[in-house]
Amino acid sequence: MSKSRNKTVALDRARPLARQQAHEIQAFGQVVHLPIALSESAARLSVTNLNQVLADTITLRDLYKKHHWQVAGPTFYSLHLLFDKHYEEQNDLVDALAERVQMLGGVSLAMAADVAETTIVPRPPKGREEVPVQISRLLHAHEIVLEEARTMARQAAEAGDDGTNDLLVSDVIRTNEKQVWFVSEHVVDVPLVKAD
Numbered sequence: 492m493s494k495s496r497n498k499t500v501a502l503d504r505a506r507p508l509a510r511q512q513a514h515e516i517q518a519f520g521q522v523v524h525l526p527i528a529l530s531e532s533a534a535r536l537s538v539t540n541l542n543q544v545l546a547d548t549i550t551l552r553d554l555y556k557k558h559h560w561q562v563a564g565p566t567f568y569s570l571h572l573l574f575d576k577h578y579e580e581q582n583d584l585v586d587a588l589a590e591r592v593q594m595l596g597g598v599s600l601a602m603a604a605d606v607a608e609t610t611i612v613p614r615p616p617k618g619r620e621e622v623p624v625q626i627s628r629l630l631h632a633h634e635i636v637l638e639e640a641r642t643m644a645r646q647a648a649e650a651g652d653d654g655t656n657d658l659l660v661s662d663v664i665r666t667n668e669k670q671v672w673f674v675s676e677h678v679v680d681v682p683l684v685k686a687d
């Protein structure tokens with residue numbers, strides 16, 4: 492092989508193979524069987540349930556970031572920090588839920604448009620809202636997640652999927668309950684300076 496031909500071959504190997512396309516290797520909704528000693532029907536039920544709570548958790552997470560940015564008023568600083576803390580905690584839940592879907596052989600929801608189609612958390616306006624309205628939206632979203640997570644946790648336990656039950660109870664339910672406490676105390680109408 493000539494020297495210049497050698498150089499061309501070497502350069503071809505260094506060239507990134509961008510813009511490749513092919514069929515999906517697994518369609519959304521399909522569940523592959525993994526050797527985790529769990530029935531396919533139990534895995535399928537958990538994948539469906541987890542993708543719903545995942546969509547609602549992504550929406551709640553993003554609601555926290557929206558309110559972190561857009562909050563206004565005398566409690567700006569503390570709520571700005573609190574909303575971001577809760578955003579980070581919800582983000583950890585998003586990762587744990589999505590990875591649980593994958594480890595059960597499913598396909599996790601991921602992109603915003605797909606999440607928007609799936610979530611049952613009401614869509615907020617694009618504009619800014621007052622703190623009590625922001626908090627009401629957050630509390631409503633938390634209650635949606637808590638209600639479905641409790642039902643799904645029981646279903647997972649009955650189906651023998653203890654890992655999904657544990658994730659929903661130990662992480663999703665406990666985190667959401669604690670965040671509800673921290674957020675809801677901001678809409679208790681107690682006097683700021685002079686006692687009643």
Ligand SMILES: [Fe+2]
Pocket residue numbers: 559575
């Ligand atoms: Fe920030």
